[in-house]
Amino acid sequence: MNRLDDAFFQRDVLDLAPLLLGKTIVRKFDDSSESRFLITETEAYKGEEDLACHASKGRTPRTEVMYQPGGCLYVYLIYGMYWMLNIVTGEKDNPQAVLIRGLDAVYGPGRLTKKLQIDKSFNGERLQTSERIYLLNNDLKCDYSVAPRVGIDYAGEYWRDVPWRFTLKL
Template sequence: MFFFYAAIIKRFFCRDVLVVAPQILGQHLVRRYPSGLIEKYIVTEVEAYKGGEDLACHASKGRTARTEIMFSEGGYAYVYLVYGMHWMLNVVTGSENQPQAVLIRGVKGCNGPGRLTRMLEVDRSFYGEDYTESTRIWFEPTEFTPSINKGPRIGVDYAGNYWASIPWRFWIDLD
């Protein structure tokens, strides 16, 4: 049963980032903490980053030690540090050698990618984690079909006006 479920989830992530990103909204991000406690969080905000042509995507600078996992097939965690203090949690999507990732920006009750990783106790050790096999972080589908909003990504002005204004940030409003 687990293998069958893992294969379905792997196929989900091995699609284009612009298909996967909005479909992650409303799904559960599940975290098993070191204490054994398991918490489920509804994903409420994400951003899509699409390979070498997207100047806001880390992969646009080429293959590096930092971005290596982005060149894998979908389903892995891409975790990196910004401003020397905030870990960012991403999901690699797409096919091998086509670097794409979805930044998880928020879950119900916790907005902001830095706050999110602090709450989830995510750090560098999660880099390369396989979401389909992990026992400490994974996604679970729900039957929830949210109404999706979209707009420009946040904090990517360095990429130029076109890439900063493209509407690849997706979110849902939960009451």
């Protein structure tokens, strides 16, 4: 199994979000133990025109990381208590990201960051070179289903209903 590199992540978010399903996420902890999970649910957030994407506010200190070349993490706090884990995708200056919503045995984006001990210090971390978090290509072929994204009712009729949530079929 090889570590997924920058080139893998630097494709369009709508291509990458389903491709991430079934990939292995590895988290190495300070005590040198490690956890491995399969990614089972993702959501795509695509560019400044996507009203559900934080980059729709434009380039700000918060969204800056989404403008970096694909392959780094975008981590932010929601509801004052949960960290959300996103993988930045696409080319430089093209703000896109995939929200990791679920892993095998860990359901919910807020729960998985707690389990993996992900916090703000991971914002901007590059998956190709990080010592503590990376993804492996396990060549798992899998089918998936699509649905509208969760928790973005404010984004307006069109963006609210776009089927950009991808779930691994068991």
